[in-house]
Amino acid sequence: MARLQILLSEYDIVYESQKSIKGSAIADFLASRAMEEYEPLRFDFPDEYLMCIFEGESSKDQSWKMSFDGASNALGHGIGAVLVSPEGNHYPLTARLNFFCTNNIAEYEACIMGLRAAIERKIEILEVYGDSALVIYQIRGDWEVRDSKLVKYRYLVAELVKEFKEVTFHYFPKEENQLANALATLASMFKANRETEIMPLQMSIYEVPAHCFSIEKESYGRPWFHDILEYIKNQRYPEQANENDKRTIRRITAGFVLDGDILYKRGKDQMLLRCVDAVEARKILKEVHEGIFGTHAMGLLWLGRL
Template sequence: MIIRLRLIKSLEVEELLVRGDSKLVIDQIRGYCGVKNKTLMKYHAKAVEISQNFKRIILEHISWAENEKEDRLSKLATTYYSELLEGVYVEVCDQPTYKEEVIKNITSSDTTDWRTPIIEYVANEKLANDNLEEKKVQNRSFKYQIYQGELYRKSWDGSLLTP
């Protein structure tokens, strides 16, 4: 949504009708309900910020069936470019909309903190004895990688986030 809003704004559009099949997303942008996930909060804030740059914006929820054509267009990102018809242009977004903070310098810390189980699992696949804690560590550890002795969070595209 953010990329689309930016593109539309760059075309100097002043009034916009946004039709989407996710009632939750439409209601979150309208401000009818909140966003709980910290990562999604950043995307939400950016979408709201861009939306406020239009003179008038209408957000409308539609059924999935009504959005089928647009849904197919949005799936172009998974299509090989050679298969696209002439005149169909695709803008590739290779950067996240916001920057995440990097977690680093794990070797200099002698204390145990929330990173310790993740570091032990990523480095040695060593887990605590508690099954519930093991699941939590496994679920969180895929977002991290140790590189040259430092713990880095992976970006949405798998690249390591730099300080």
């Protein structure tokens, strides 16, 4: 404020601080002028026969989304684009550029690749997102295209846009364009010959570690506790067991309990854990991880049976 006062000191300006106004004064003023601009209410509704102004899905619900990105580094040039359906399905696209190009050219190439893929899918309404402010604002016409290398790209995009019923271009930060950026970086770093065909990427989501479903195959169709069960029930050793194997079986069986035909193993806290074969183990694991038994704590109890 002091700086502004010095700059405006040559003018005849008087500074006065704003005075406080009580709320009651404003209310009294409005009450005194309430009848001067009175206008009676109109209760008639001329379009009362209209029951609905618009029916059907909005263009927002039917629109696809497309994000693109280009990458140029010492290893090469790559482009990536992702088409997202209204249902949320992602369709990744990636390509490697085997010709010299700048970062802006790579961005235009990625955008054109995504637009052509959308045209092949006969998409009519498309929202395009990119993290290159120059490309987005040039396509929208907000910025002038001065680089001669980009003029033809801008013209090609304008021709492709005519194939859509409605298309909009938006700029968003690079942090929100992770998938397209990853595809472009992958294409720029991976060198493939012309004869190699690489199918689109398929991303899966695993909720549990891989070892949870890793169950060893049982030999000879017998469960893993067959020798232990035979010794406890019939005091019988395996046919080819030597003296060392027999001592090991006797030592191991001390930690097992047989109840009828069901074999249990004693835990460290003296809890009995039922021994199951591979088929039953897979069934229990599947039921636990699908949430059939409710809470995860219940699932741990079922896992304890293993």
